Amino acid sequence: MTKRALITGISGQDGAYLAKSLLAKGYEVHGTSRDRETTNFWRLERLGVRGNVTIHSMSITELHSVLHVLKLVQPDEVYNLAGQSSVSLSFEQPLETMTSNVIGTLNLLESMRFFGSRGRLYNAASSESFGDVGGVPAVIGTPFAPRSPYAVAKATAFWEVANYREAYGLHACSGVLFNHESPLRSPRFVTRKIVAAACRIAAGSGETLHLGNIDVQRDWGWAEEYVEAMWRMMQQPEPRDYVIATGVQSSLRDFVREAFACVGLDWQDHVHTDPALFRPSDIASSVGDPRVAHEELGWKATMFMPDVVREMVRHEQAMLAGEEGAPGMPES
Template sequence: MKTALICGISGQDGAYLAKLLLSKGYKVFGGSRDAQMSSFGNLNHLGIRQDVETVSISINDFRSVLQTLQRTKPDEVYNLAGQSSVGLSFEQPVETLESISIGTLNLLEAIRFTGQPIQFYNAGSSECFGDTGSEAANETTPFRPRSPYGVAKAAAFWQVANYREAYRLKACTGILFNHESPLRPERFVTQKIVAAACRIAKGSSETLTLGNINIARDWGWAPDYVEAMWLMLQQEQPDDYVIATGKTCKLSDFINVVFKTVGLSWQDHVRIDNSFFRPTDIEEGHANPTKAAKELNWVANYSMETIGQIMVEEWLKKLDRNN
């Protein structure tokens, strides 16, 4: 039986990854800053809360990281922790950099210090690339991040690459493009759109206020993407991979799918507010996931349209349960 430690178990990806690893017979430890106080709602939602042993770990604290590794003795460590909102990173740049960059460095250094043959996965981000225009980014595309979040993720990426080269750690980064699911918090724009559309369809008179809806992104399905994380750590040689669908859509297209699914025209219920625009943003995000298809035998299974419809169906069920 393999043992895995997932840092950031409370989030969308952490919960889906835990479910995947449990299905493969792993013993799963789930790391959270305060495991005694966390509700672990996503684990409960997936019905796996009792199957995961939760541990308190602060990845900003080297001693906490080292003690957790020595206690859990994992074969694989998945770093999904840290501040996860691009928008919030403009308001909390220091917290963002510390939780992502320093946190990753602490994990790498603790793994090196223990001398255990631990394989390490780091959650990278397409935000590292910045705005590549119509060019589809791959593993060799230069980084030009346009947010504190992207800067922090870029720093973490190079830390992983350095430890892999300098200390021969089996460490890799998945450069993941946007991926969604019903477990997304409502502060993320996709879930914000879904939640508002469903409430309006149920009779709410609210107006959905958004920022720039002309941005274009490559949106995928989160449960697909956590499988790619696992596949990366099963390779003989650790390497970095772009994980995406290879198809880019405008946010307005996602809005249209969501409102159409509940039988509404989005133009009647959406208002644009310039104060919601970010100081710097990425107009278009295009991805080339050919390497993952070739070396990991991984491809995305869900389109943006299907993802939007599934998220709507789940949110409507949630509203019905609450009523």
Template structure:
């Protein structure tokens, strides 16, 4: 039985990935800073918490990482931990940068020391590309980060590349574009839109307050994206891959479609606030996911409207 260690198992991606790996017959271990007292509501929601072997681990403490790896003896490690909000990274820049760069560095150092071959997946981000001025980013597009979060993701990706080349590690980065699900926390704008629109449809009388509506993103369905993560570690050679739908739509499109599905006109319920506009923000985020389609035989199947429908229908876990 193959063993997998998921660092950051309590989040959206970690929970869906754990579910996928269990279905594939893996023995799954997951880490949290406090495995005994931590919240694993997403794992409980998916009905898999009892099947996960939880380990307390601090990614920023090398000894803690090394102990977790020796305890779990994984064939594959998935590093999904870190402060995951772009907006919050402007308020907590040092914490954000450290959570990604020190975390993955400790994992790579520990794997380098292990006598067994361990394959490592690292969660990168499309934010690292910055503003490509409307051009679709591919794996050769230079990083131009425009937020502390993006800078952290770019740095951690470079670390993975360096260790792969210098020490011949099987280490991959998935450069994921936006991917959503009912398991998204409330601080993410997509979940904020979904939950506020549902309350308005139920007669709350409130307004949905947003920042810029003209930004455009490539939105995909999170459970599909974790399949791509797994496929990266099944290849003969390690490499980096962009994971996206290849279709870009504006935040206004997301908002209008959400209210339309609830039988409402969004313009009657949405206001914009300059307080919610970031110091720097990407106008357009576009992706070219052809490499993943060819090499991984992976392609996104769920479009924006169906994604919104499933988020509207899903149970919201406010954490």
């Protein structure tokens, strides 16, 4: 029988790639958005799958709305990718960040419990919850030490899932994903901001790129690979949480250097570090240990930071050149 999946946050980077992946696996795919009539689904369109996905209007922060959609769709698998996902924006909108991630996840869990659902739930957790790991790769069990409203929200949602799994027997798991990028990133994310600026400058824009702390270290992977890990988690007979990462960390300075090198420029001629862009609190070092995911899921990253940057630059240049199929970008 054809499996039916429901993806909350389907209009985002991960939601779009996951929809494409599940369709290729033969799933019937449904997605949610606050308002399906006004949301821009350009990512799904760029991946060529918008017409193959059924979209439902749903407010994840309203329990009756979640109950309605779950009763209507009756999914075998629910992938919770919704919620405010920008760390920097979370400092400006802490209440929205907390509500969408914490209450949203709780509404999904409670709805599944209410219906006595035999379906499975995947929750998008975040490496930000670990805080600064000091160069030691994080594993499930590494203590959480969140340093942003976003990280606090994601840590709370992680424990909600663990509690419902233990207390109510739900088949629910969290993927603690480290940074994962693609051409489908919003321009508000620093990785896309860097790549887009480097390509514009190479094309003659004459601008200067302003960045905050470029000495932070992150574990960067490729988004399209990470959604495969999500699916593999959901196929396990017993639910458990996994760290998904490359296991290699690089500085943002290295990311910038790689992006400008890809377009034949020296980054130091075009980048200005602006203390005004520093976050109120930040993580100096973030890296994950992917060994358990490799051993139990058979999943392993094949693209690392330099590969990610090169692929993002290639797509960005194609977009600037107006090539057909390039991932054009509304700013959302």
